[in-house]
Amino acid sequence: MYQWLDERLDLTRLNNKLFRKVFPVHHTFFLGEITLFAFIVLVLTGVFLTLTYEPSTRLVKVEGYPDPVQAAYASILYIDSLPFGAVIRSVHHWSAHIMIAAAFLHLLRILLSGAYKKPRELNWIIGILMLVTSIVIAFLGYALPYDNYAITATRIGHGIAESVPWVGVAVAQIMFGGDFPGSEHNIPRLYSLHVLWLPLALMGLIGAHLLLMVKQKHTQPKYAEKVAPGKILGVPALPQQGMMSGVLFLVYVAVVFLIAGGFLAHPVEAYGPLSANTPNVKPDWYFLWIYGLLKIIPSSFEFTIPLFGGGKFGPEFWGGVVIPSILLVGAMLIPFFSFTEGNVKQRYLELPSRHPRRTSLTIAGLMFLIMSTMAGYIGDTGMEWLTIGRAWLLIILVPIVTYFVSFWIMRAIWGHTWRDEPQVEFISGPKGSAADD
């Protein structure tokens, strides 16, 4: 069998060229893989959901509801009634959370270890685009159950899209299929974007990301330079790396099913179908910081440019579009602001402790996100001490203070090593034994 296939497909050559490719090993290298596994699980559970979900707001009678409810909502009730239906829907939900979290941690790992530097600038930019695409896909899927909670969250997104000067209304109309809620085109539009077009775009980006990774090679831990200078140290893609990835995938599936079995996601019955009132909503954790910014930016942050029918720059635009865009574009430009001496290519991971400015800036950025997230809790019981003024103060001061404190601590601990050549320590065995192997 193998011989028959080999004669036709030249499997031996493929094996030697691709499957024996060397993979450097480090536990943080699995973050990107977990992101990919989450995406695979999302596609598989998503296929199951599309087979039963009805993307429509036509009204249908459902037992237990006095008034007719939208077909989309009714079909979610039906999915939940299927064997393991609610679990699979929950796996889809939690996998989306895990995918975004893992992608973000993967990004932090790349940032802190300097792996974004030349020649990997393109892959860094593709990576950020993938994070944005994933978040947009997650958001567009939010409305699909068409319960009161999901509708409110999507309504806010529609409002933010509309706040873009000049083009916002047209963009919102195209993205959401008219006014949201209220147009019969809403759900079909969001559905096709969520299940088809944006996932296809994401698959294209994933393909490009992996292709570039294979072409440019992985960065690797510094000890590889001592052990095998100029070479890549690691395990072959098959069978060793493949085995590790396979096990990790199975562990991932097991864990996400355990979570989904214990914590059923988004109980649509509790939220109820679309009603006249708006429930108390909070967005998912990855939107909380934008939500917090929207709460504290006052309505006076507004001006209109009286050109082409008037472009309004309002508070929702600043908080919901401008600040996130500045962060994203800033992040994309990071590789072009790195001052590595000479025209060298980045081949080894950098230690965060030896790059105090970058590391401190990263921590300060995280503090900005955490403080903005906290502003999302303004007005909640138990958070009365957090006024809008104090939230502003925290958002501006905490990152700045964090930067200097972090830098100072790093200098105190590692400052004496900054000018030295990096030292490599072997965790086990006598020094140099790995090189002798």
Added chain:
Amino acid sequence: MADYETKIEYDIHAYDDEEPAANATRRAVLQAAIGVGLAGTLLSTLYVGAGLVPKKVVTPENEPLAAGDILVYAQGDNKGKPISPTDLKPGGPQTIAYPMNPKNNVVKGGDPNNTVLLVKLEAGKLSPETAKNAAEGVVAYSGVCKHLGCIVSNWEASTQDFVCPCHQGHYDPANGGKVVSGPPPKPIPQLPIKIENNQIVATAFFLGEPGKEV
């Protein structure tokens, strides 16, 4: 093979050498043609893309609120039934209402911008401007938050304010829906009402444009 490639290279060079001016013109014409073609394609894409903006279809359910409409419960057990002013609790919280066309008895709940908030306050507490459009202490406002379009569904009893659950915008119903705190850019417009046959009836359209401020 190699000879063939060399020959092509030679031919191209030969062209350049023979008539540089003519080739420059030819290149300019070709580039212009490609440019015009691309621009035309992009423009036609815009025309097709405009079709992605759905047309608004006016049905009896999503017609805008009009003078003479009767306010009915938008939700709950009495959904669709006219609201009696005596059923409103003095001092709030607000009741969410939709207008009902008295001619065909269609509840206009299809457009969220038709959502109305009703609350009964002490008549003496209302500002004179607000009192003009109120009836027996009952005031009516557009229910759509000016900030991002949520329905202003919560009530702060201590200050007697409408509170939007989405980003904590506070509106004062005794003072023309003025923004007390939070991010909303404008007051929610008041709806002039009168009481007729123990029903609440709109006497005009909202005093401002209802819905999210665009």
